[in-house]
Amino acid sequence: MLVADSNTLSNQAxxxxxxxxxxxxxxxxxxxxxxxxxxxxxxxDLAENGAIGVEKFQAGHYDLVLMDMQMPxxxxxxxxxxxxxxxxxxxxxxxxxxxxxANATQEMEEKSLAGGCNAYFTKPISCGKFLxxxxxxxxxxx
Numbered sequence: 156m157l158v159a160d161s162n163t164l165s166n167q168a169x170x171x172x173x174x175x176x177x178x179x180x181x182x183x184x185x186x187x188x189x190x191x192x193x194x195x196x197x198x199x200d201l202a203e204n205g206a207i208g209v210e211k212f213q214a215g216h217y218d219l220v221l222m223d224m225q226m227p228x229x230x231x232x233x234x235x236x237x238x239x240x241x242x243x244x245x246x247x248x249x250x251x252x253x254x255x256x257a258n259a260t261q262e263m264e265e266k267s268l269a270g271g272c273n274a275y276f277t278k279p280i281s282c283g284k285f286l287x288x289x290x291x292x293x294x295x296x297x
């Protein structure tokens with residue numbers, strides 16, 4: 156977990172860090188997203204696959220989930236559906252889930268959005284786009 160400060164997010168965000176769950180199996184992408192997170196006030200938990208991501212999600216509280224869609228053990232689609240079902244069972248409002256994938260096809264985007272993701276982004280993602288995702292989706296929950 157990391158915390159970093161910046162004026163990137165609104166003054167309202169200064170009251171507490173944005174809590175992000177990054178579900179990503181690539182160590183390189185984990186490193187990159189952590190580096191991006193250092194530019195803002197962000198607490199980022201990492202999960203190496205969807206099964207770990209679901210466990211962490213159910214045990215914690217997050218403003219935003221960044222979900223790789225193709226991972227071993229449990230893929231992002233299954234993890235997303237599991238999270239959405241759990242939220243319904245618990246009577247919780249849906250947490251924004253942003254799909255991240257290297258597969259930039261219309262079919263994959265439609266599948267992600269139909270399955271419960273709020274947005275779909277293809278990798279690689281620039282720092283500016285990452286900060287925009289945090290600002291747009293996580294700020295809605297604060």
